[in-house]
Amino acid sequence: MESENKSLLMGLIALVLVIPMALLVGLAILFQDEEEQQASTDCLGGTGTSAISGDMIAPPGSFIKPVDPALVEFTSPFGERWGTQHQGIDLAGPIGTPIYAAADGTVANAGTASGFGQWVVLDHVIDGQLTSTVYGHIDTYVVEAGQQVRAGQQIATIGNRGESTGPHLHFEIWPGGRSGGSAVDPKPQYDASPAPGEKKADSASPSTSGPRAPPAPSAPSAAGGADLAQALPASAGSEQNMQVNTKRLIRALHLKFGDRLDNLGGWRADGGGFSDHPSGQAVDAMIPDYSSGTGVATGDEVLNFVMGNAEFFNVDYAIWRQTYYPVGGTPNKMDDRGSDNENHFNHVHITVRGGGFDEGSMQWGSLPGGSGQATKAAVDCTIAGTGLGDSLAAGSVPPEFAPWLERAGAICPQIKPSLLAAQIEQESGFQQHGYNSAGASGYTQFIDSTWATYGYAVDEQGKKIGPAGSGDRNKISDAVMAQGDYMCRIASIIDGAIADGSVKAPNGPTELYLAGYNAGEGSVLREGGFPTSHSDYIVQTRPYADKIIANEAKFRAINK
Structure with a gap:
């Protein structure tokens, strides 16, 4: 065995010695390339691991169904029942079926409850309003009061405890909070919301009138057909030293999203070891209030628009919220670089094949319509529901604190x-x-x-x-x-x-x-x-x- 190991070692040394110098140079360039260097961790698909095996974390700001609809049956509506007010809906399913947090929030209560046997109550801030969701008759729960949870995080399992005629989840929604608001019929919201692990563009926050219509675009010039030959206004950012395809992209982002973005730019002399910024091939779309659900949704829209028109814009890859999105490839979670800016939480980064600097022969074209589903692959990502609150929201306290x-x-x-x-x-x-x-x-x-x-x-x-x-x-x-x-x-x-x-x-x-x-x-x-x-x-x-x-x-x- 020792002689075999020595032979193998000598063979490897010989192989290394005969690698052409050109290939070595190519490998050096490859390892400097941002997407290859950073996209080395697990894919964001549903095969990841989690502290709770059933987690199906949804993007911040989401409202989802609290159970997989394929595993349950709607059995009882909201309203008058047996002489009392039934303040929720019943979703029957086998004992042990996972129950998920319907939205990001804080656990207000978890444990024994009169009538329910056991329950979990979550408090959420949705559209600036306190809203509570209630999950009753549960068999087991894996959260505790005061804990922060994410939409899609498993919090409990279906049970048959308390005053129950069979295993089911009793689900309630309380705009204004359970202690100061009023229960509303959850069925319209349940029907309109995506299942755990799915994404639906028109998913809505809970309201007394059912799901909301998708918001109208707020960009001042978002109509298809806008001419991309027009330079980016100085008030929107800078296209200084950018190649022609980069300029076309940055102009399109301004026309599409307008003042929904804080700023647009991308060129800088120091690329931090990467060439796309100094070469004028990168755009950074800065997202206002990026830690909020609204900010994340805006960044998702930018990403989906860019990736949905990747061929038109000659996109190579994009980065958003510590996730690398290669054109034609699978999203990957990047290593932690230590700050919101370096992890791309506050901006969407897009790198394009620049096309050079000759504007005379450039065919600028018009603003394309449509969008992609770049974030769809990240929706099924299984992420542990831990770490919330471990970091401060950017700018929330005086910097010296x-x-x-x-x-x-x-x-x-x-x-x-x-x-x-x-x-x-x-x-x-x-x-x-x-x-x-x-x-x-x-x-x-x-x-x-x-x-x-x-x-x-x-x-x-x-x-x-x-x-x-x-x-x-x-x-x-x-x-x-x-x-x-x-x-x-x-x-x-x-x-x-x-x-x-x-x-x-x-x-x-x-x-x-x-x-x-x-x-x-x-x-x-x-x-x-x-x-x-x-x-x-x-x-x-x-x-x-x-x-x-x-x-x-x-x-x-x-x-x-």
Whole structure:
């Protein structure tokens, strides 16, 4: 065996030595090529892996059917039934059939429920309005209150618990929220929504009047036939140093999408090791509010328009939201480059075969119509529903706070940067703060006795460099790291009490962590849950926790 291995090794060495120099040069160029270098991870098709095997994550902003319609049967409508109001619809299916989150949101409740046996309740912000969805009679659930979930993430399985005549999912929609809104008939929304793993262009947000019509184009000059010989207006961006096919594409994007895009450009002298920007073959379409559902939908439209007209525009490939889309190939997830810009979350990148710089012989043509389905292949992607809230939404906090919130939000898994950001907004509005009437001060409002335990001076990496109490409450680094430490300590104590049964968390543990920060963790332990025995808990601690939880989502980066 040893002699065989030596022979094999010598053969490989000989093979390498005889490779022509031209081929070696070609390989060097190949490995510098962006699409080959970055598209090395698993395809975004439905064959990926996930923390929950049934996940079928949909694009942010989606509303989908909560079950695979091929596996269930509609058995009971919304409305009057057996002398009471049936506030949802029933979808019968075998016990164990996966149930998916209908939209991105937060778990408001998960566990036992009167009548349902067990349920999951999700809260969503859809078109600026709080909306709840209810999933009843479930057999098992795999989420907990306070957890963020994605549309298409498996949250439960169909069961036959509670007051049930057979295994089924009872599904409700509550515009305005379950505690302050009214239930509406989910059937129109259910019928109009895509199944898990599918994409439908006219899928709608839930509303009292059923699915909405697709929005009308808002671009000022989106009509087919627009002349692409007209140069890009300076107000829309720059086509400086671009080749002719690149100019045609950038002009078409302006005519098609207008002011729905922040800016259009692409040429720069430094390509970061890649040639398409310096050579004038790349366009970057900057997406406004790119972390929102609306922003993602705009980017999807740009991508689908470009890929649907790839031959006309001589497109080579595009990149959008850390995904590489080769013309004629399969989308691939790219390696993480470390920022929203480098991962292409804030813009769609398109590289074309440039066509040179001779405009005299260029046949510009007119704006094409139609679009492709470039994002369709990514819809079936199975992505773990974890990591939401691990990063801050771009621009959501003053820049000097962002790195410290990221560090403090990584101390323990229960406390995310977005929660800490919402808490600082509530405590001080991100401003230095002197002592208040309760004796608390600083960005994160510590009283003297608590600061003496958690208020360390920290270095540039957040490591403690002095004794407890040595930090400055009005220094961002010291204040935020102390906030993270204290919140994680509270979370550990309260989680232990929940585990041993001495504290109940019907609305999830997050509100208890916040109550502990505001009123002291002892108040939560003494009362076995959210404290209510003193008027201060009612008029101060309760709205404190509610406001922070309500505002947390705006600081949270989605689909990261």
